[in-house]
Amino acid sequence: MNSAHNESGRFPSHEHDHRHCVASALDDAKAVCSERGARLTPVRRRVLEIIWQSHRPLGAYAILDVLSGEGHSPAPPTVYRALEFLLMHGLVHRLSSLNAFIGCARPGHPGAGQFLLCIACGTAAELNDAAIERAIERSAAAEGFTSQVHTVEISGICPHCREAPNAGAH
Numbered sequence: 253m254n255s256a257h258n259e260s261g262r263f264p265s266h267e268h269d270h271r272h273c274v275a276s277a278l279d280d281a282k283a284v285c286s287e288r289g290a291r292l293t294p295v296r297r298r299v300l301e302i303i304w305q306s307h308r309p310l311g312a313y314a315i316l317d318v319l320s321g322e323g324h325s326p327a328p329p330t331v332y333r334a335l336e337f338l339l340m341h342g343l344v345h346r347l348s349s350l351n352a353f354i355g356c357a358r359p360g361h362p363g364a365g366q367f368l369l370c371i372a373c374g375t376a377a378e379l380n381d382a383a384i385e386r387a388i389e390r391s392a393a394a395e396g397f398t399s400q401v402h403t404v405e406i407s408g409i410c411p412h413c414r415e416a417p418n419a420g421a422h
């Protein structure tokens with residue numbers, strides 16, 4: 253967590269060496285799958301790679317577009333099933349406000365997490381703040397409500413876009 257590419261907290265700089273993120277995401281995915289006896293088939297692996305090609309959430313149709321551009325023309329259900337698999341094993345998260353998917357840097361963690369979404373560059377960063385989780389559970393329980401999924405999505409401006417307002421425009 254303290255490596256140089258992560259010097260600005262949870263928002264990677266726009267110039268960070270992204271190959272490292274993709275490689276470590278694939279290593280994590282392989283470890284999670286072998287631990288659980290799940291199979292990271294070529295299409296599941298490729299969908300995960302495509303999602304990790306940036307830190308911007310990606311919709312299912314954008315993923316299909318990339319696959320088609322590569323000469324594969326998978327049927328949409330193939331991509332949906334791959335996404336279901338990745339969700340089920342905690343390798344990606346679904347952001348409902350964007351109807352898009354983002355890779356999880358800590359696959360298999362409990363709780364749904366909180367996401368900071370930059371409206372300028374589209375980057376998403378995941379928080380796993382236990383205090384927020386507890387506060388939600390406490391407030392829900394006070395209403396007699398048993399919460400199951402509590403993903404919190406917060407939109408705003410990331411530190412890199414705040415410093416360089418045009419950096420996220422490309």
Ligand SMILES: [Zn+2]
Pocket residue numbers: 345356357358359361365378
């Ligand atoms: Zn996560």
Ligand SMILES: [Zn+2]
Pocket residue numbers: 370371372373374375409410411412413414420
């Ligand atoms: Zn930004």
